[in-house]
Amino acid sequence: MNFVEELTWRGMLHTIMPGTEEMLAKGMASGYIGFDPTADSLHVGHLTQIMTLIHFQRAGHKPYALVGGATGMVGDPSGKSQERNLLSEDVLQHNLxxxxxxxxxxxxxxSGANSAEMVNNYDWFKSFTFLDFIRDVGKHITVNYMMAKDSVKKRLEGDTGMSFTEFTYQLVQGYDFYYLWKHHNCALQMGGSDQWGNIVTGTELIRRKDAGEAFALTTQLIKKADGTKFGKTESGAVWLDAERTSPYQFYQFWLNTTDVDAKAYIRIFTLFERPVIEALEAEHDAAPHTRALQKALAKDITIRVHGKEAMRLIEITTEFTFNSSFQWEDLFDFSEKDFLKVFSSTNTFFISGKTFIDFVIGDDVLNLLVEVKNYDSDLNYKHMFESKTEARKLIMNGGVYINKIKISLDQKLSDFKLFKDKYLFIQRGKKNSALVVFCDDVPYEMERMKDLLKD
Known part of the structure; x- marks a missing residue:
């Protein structure tokens, strides 16, 4: 497998320094990509660079993932209009x-000789004094050279300007490249196209400081076909951490991509070979309504990020939500943990201080519905149904379901079964649904359910 050819046909390659292909053709090479730990999870915006390292390793080369414990303390100005807040060492260590x-x-x-390695640039910066740095590194790169970078010029032309801290970022990243070239034989640095200026500063430092030779390669910055930012939703970034973005929400993000975007994403974010992708494209073009591309894309990425078991539960969630033949009782053999994972993207409401039997004895469905409440972290709550009048009207219009069964005003609550004697599923119209939990202590129950979902 030829690494550059692989990136090219997948539509990932943006810029490559002359001589890079020839260097890679000589045999196994070492290359790296940096990841700044600005949060305690990567998000889908990082997947392009992760895929680049995967292809690099599959081509027989040795990938290094640099986690920026030092550069995370500084902040990369590339692509940003203002300086970001600096993180404390404790937060950075947790994120790392x-x-x-x-x-x-x-x-x-x-995997033997080309096993991946992970390095932290804090390890070589922690004892590097400021005076040593400006003497041994700063003297090799001119201010004119640094100011010519687009990332610097754009900030200097803006309203906020640029601090000395961010101005020196390219020197710090450049020294990372020099250190890895010197001590780990890393001849190639890769990154997004917005990193080109920082990367070539590293190649220039290697040349000026040790008369060495190093290379650079960047990939396309991924955007949606409509020009909006990739990886963002109404609720924010799409994270790889299941606690930040549930596996079901993650799967839905990919499933809901447009046809145009799906054709690009399936090349960039999966490991499917070219014939497989072209066959999927042909199947999709013949019957776009089946969304063959989106389904293949979403399933492949979800399995690689969250695992096969998470994908199995997502498929069950989808069946439960969209397949009328999949019944509430079909979930009753599940463990409570798996059951809650099925409903991980569903609103959770509570009925506090009462058991289901209290309502069954009273046999009044309206009394039950007006007790259903959703609590925020401060224990403020809102009702799912504001009043009996509202609930009655919705029921008469056929808009209320319990455990996927449309209810009527004379419905017997004894007809419904609870999962583990405490869970019901209530739908209000087509778009509002809730897993309803009977409990005595809402804060305790919220924490217990949260702990149960942790791996």
Whole structure:
């Protein structure tokens, strides 16, 4: 497999320094990509670079994932209109551990000579004094060279300007490249196209400081076909961490991509070979309504990020939500943990201080519905149904379901079964649904359910 050819046909390659292909053709090479730990999870915006390292390793080369414990303290100005807040060492360390754990899902760290390695630039910066840095590194790169970078010029032309801290970022990243070239034989740095200026500063430092030779390659910045930012939804970024973005929400993000975007994404974010992708495209073009591309894309990425078991539960969630033949009782053999995972993207409401039997004895469906409440973290609540009058009207219009059964005003509550004697499923219209939990202590129950969902 030829690494550059692979990136090219997948539509990932943006810019490549002359001589890079020839260097890679000589045999196994080492290359790296940096990840700044600004959060305790990577998001789908990082997947392009993760896929780049995966293809690099599959082509027989040795990938390094640099986690920026030092550069995370500075902040990369590339593509940003203002300086970001600096993180404390404790927060950075927590983020580092989380990011490291996520990267191990994608790269092979036990494959012999080309095993992936993870490095932290804090290890070589922690004892590097400021005076040593400006003497040993700063003297090799001129201010004119640094100011010519687009990332610097754009900030200097803006309203906020640029701090000295961010101005020196390209020197810090450039030294990362020099250090890895010197101590790990890393001849190639890769990254998004917005990183080109920082990357070539590293190649220039290597040339000026040690008369060495190093190379650069960047990938396309991914955008949606309509020009909006990739990886963002109404609720924010799409994270790889299941606690930030549930596996079901993650799957739905990919499933809901447009036809145009799906054709690009299936090349970039899956490992499907070209004939498989072309066959999927042909199937999709013949019957777009089946969404063959989106389904294949969503399933493949979800399995690689969250695993086969999570995908199995997503398929059950989809069946429960959209297949009328899949009944509430079909979930009763599940463990409570798996059951809650099926409803991980469903609103959770509570009925506090009463058991289901209290309502069954009273046999009044309206009394039950007006007790259903959703609580926020401060224990403020809102009702699912504001009054009996509202609930009665919705029932008469056929808009209320319990456990997927449309209810009537004379419905017997004894007809309904609870999962584990505490869970009901209530739908209000087509778009509003809730998993309803009977409990004595809402804060305790909220925390217990949260803990249960943790792996």
């Amino acid at each position: 551990e989380a990011v490291k754990k996520q990267l191990t899902r994608f790269l092979d760290f036990n």
